[in-house]
Amino acid sequence: MSAPRTISFDIFRYDPQDPNDKPKMVTYEITEAPGMTVFIALNLLREQQDPSLQFDFVCRAGICGSCAMVINGKPTLACRTLTANFPDGKIKLMPLPGFELIGDLSVNTGKFMRELAERLQLWLQPDSNDIDIHRLENPMDPAEAAKLYELERCVECGVCVSACATKQMKETFVGAVGMMKIARFEMDSRDTRTAEDFYHVIGNQDGVFGCMTLLGCQDACPKDLPHMQQIAYLRRKMAQTIVSC
Numbered sequence: 001m002s003a004p005r006t007i008s009f010d011i012f013r014y015d016p017q018d019p020n021d022k023p024k025m026v027t028y029e030i031t032e033a034p035g036m037t038v039f040i041a042l043n044l045l046r047e048q049q050d051p052s053l054q055f056d057f058v059c060r061a062g063i064c065g066s067c068a069m070v071i072n073g074k075p076t077l078a079c080r081t082l083t084a085n086f087p088d089g090k091i092k093l094m095p096l097p098g099f100e101l102i103g104d105l106s107v108n109t110g111k112f113m114r115e116l117a118e119r120l121q122l123w124l125q126p127d128s129n130d131i132d133i134h135r136l137e138n139p140m141d142p143a144e145a146a147k148l149y150e151l152e153r154c155v156e157c158g159v160c161v162s163a164c165a166t167k168q169m170k171e172t173f174v175g176a177v178g179m180m181k182i183a184r185f186e187m188d189s190r191d192t193r194t195a196e197d198f199y200h201v202i203g204n205q206d207g208v209f210g211c212m213t214l215l216g217c218q219d220a221c222p223k224d225l226p227h228m229q230q231i232a233y234l235r236r237k238m239a240q241t242i243v244s245c
Contacts (some may be wrong), residue, residue: 007032010092015103039067039079054104065157069105070094075162077222096162109158122181126190151184153223160217172206176217176227183230195241203238
């Protein structure tokens with residue numbers, strides 16, 4: 001059996017709260033273990049070598065989206081990236097671009113997602129005259145429920161935002177995550193908003209007509225969500241709305 005190899009991590013370090021600090025790359029080395037992920041390695045580095053290292057994690061199972069970062073040039077989740085995927089044993093870690101930097105590899109995706117939700121009104125808007133808390137909820141067609149569940153798998157990791165060239169060039173672009181969530185409510189039969197209502201939110205260059213279809217969101221999404229399918233769906237809906245007006 002071959003001896004465990006040494007993995008080299010080149011990690012971006014910068015604390016924006018410290019006026020004396022400057023962005024830099026710091027190299028760490030760690031002994032690789034079987035089945036090691038980048039997430040596990042980062043925890044070991046923080047426990048054994050540098051407790052000041054900043055990065056985010058919650059679930060370590062690919063369902064919270066907290067540990068998203070750029071690994072060797074690709075935005076992805078650290079908890080789902082094996083160190084064995086890098087034959088040369090050299091791994092470069094950078095924070096996700098397009099978000100406010102908290103420190104090192106930690107970015108404020110929560111602030112972005114909250115502002116996006118408020119901007120696009122990403123919540124169910126049923127008929128206010130048809131609310132009765134004592135009545136059983138109407139059953140949903142299984143096919144509709146399956147479609148909604150597929151879109152609800154988004155973990156809001158921000159990877160699609162960082163992988164989107166349009167978003168990097170245009171800050172006001174809602175990105176694939178915004179359109180994915182809009183599509184979820186547009187498909188929901190309980191939501192009373194019309195296609196015209198959604199058109200006023202995303203029927204412009206900040207929405208579906210601003211996407212350059214470079215497929216960065218589709219290629220990078222760690223949950224393999226159908227981003228381009230939903231963007232195309234919304235484009236058809238918005239185009240039909242323009243024709244019918």
